[in-house]
Amino acid sequence: MAWVRLEWGPRAIDVFEVWADIVVVVDVLSFSTAVDVAVSRGASVLPCAGDQAAAERLDQEFAACVAVPRGDMSKTRPYSLSPGSLAALPGGTTLVLASPNGATLTAALASPGPVVVAGCLRNATTVGAYAASVGSRIGVLAAGERWSDGSPRPAFEDLVGAGAVIAATGAAERSPEAAAAAAVYADAAVDLYERLSDCMSGRELCSGGYSADIAWAAEVDVSRSVPLLVEGRYVASADGSATAVPR
Structure with a gap:
């Protein structure tokens, strides 16, 4: 019988x-x-826990392609955390992707250890089903955000995304936190784009001119990819398709 728990941030x-x-x-x-968009394109993603300088060093070490901050994108460096920027990422590319939250958590997960996958709204059902097929104890790690002083901040969008994955596991046993997240997702699903746009993280993106990022993130189950962490990189799981439903 599957049992699913939800926890937040590095301490989890x-x-x-x-x-x-x-x-x-x-x-x-x-x-x-x-990560889902990149892996759906047949690329692999090398998470970087540090800043952009650390990402540049990984780029040189692995002869990879580095994603840059959204505001630094150019014709010669067209990739960033904005999912839409990865829509034409060539298959076979290794993308170095820095992030203070998701990438940092991924890099901190020890190997050997539990199987690690990346989940979001776009691939929630596929990832939830995959998680349930792997083992009976499923940990959903919500990244959250950070305040200006670096301290962790729970994030509505990750609560909703976690809830979508949790619901898709079909787990009969859910921690109270996991059950609450699934209920929040069920409530938010009726107007997901509006809810994500109005949450704190969404407002920050909209104010910066990146509302399209929210549109990409709010698409539910348009992807059948299971980004699986293998030797420090997210790649398409052999047990999950690496194809995305056309936008």
């Missing part, structure tokens, strides 16, 4: 590394969504 890693058979990293705006 120690718990899940001991308890979970599989961990689903959820960072809807925008790391997990970007």
Whole structure:
């Protein structure tokens, strides 16, 4: 019988590394969504826990393609955390993707350890079903955001994304936190784009001119990809399709 738990941020890693058979990293705006889009294109994603300088070093070390901050995109460096920027990412590309939340959590998960996948609204049903097939103890790790002083901040979008994955696991046993997240997703699903746009993270993106990122993130179950962490990179799981439903 499957049992699913929801926990938040870096402090949950120690718990899940001991308890979970599989961990689903959820960072809807925008790391997990970007990973899904990239993997659906046949690319792999190398998460970077540091800043852009660290990403540039990984780029050189692995002869990869580095994503840059949204405001630094150009014709020669067209990729960023914005999911839409990855829509034409060539298959076979290794993309270095820095993120203070989802990428940092991914990098902190020890290997060997539980299976790690990236989940978001776009692939929630596929990832939830995959998680349930892997083991009976499913940990859903909501990334959350950070305040200006670096302290963690729970994020509505990750609560909703986690709830979508949790609902899709079909787990009979859910922690109170997991059950609450599934209920929040069910409530938000009727006007998801509006809810995501109005939450704190969504408002920040809209004010910066990146409302399209929310549109990409709010598309539910348009992807059948299961981004699986293998040797430090997210790749398409052999048990999950790497194809996306056309937008």
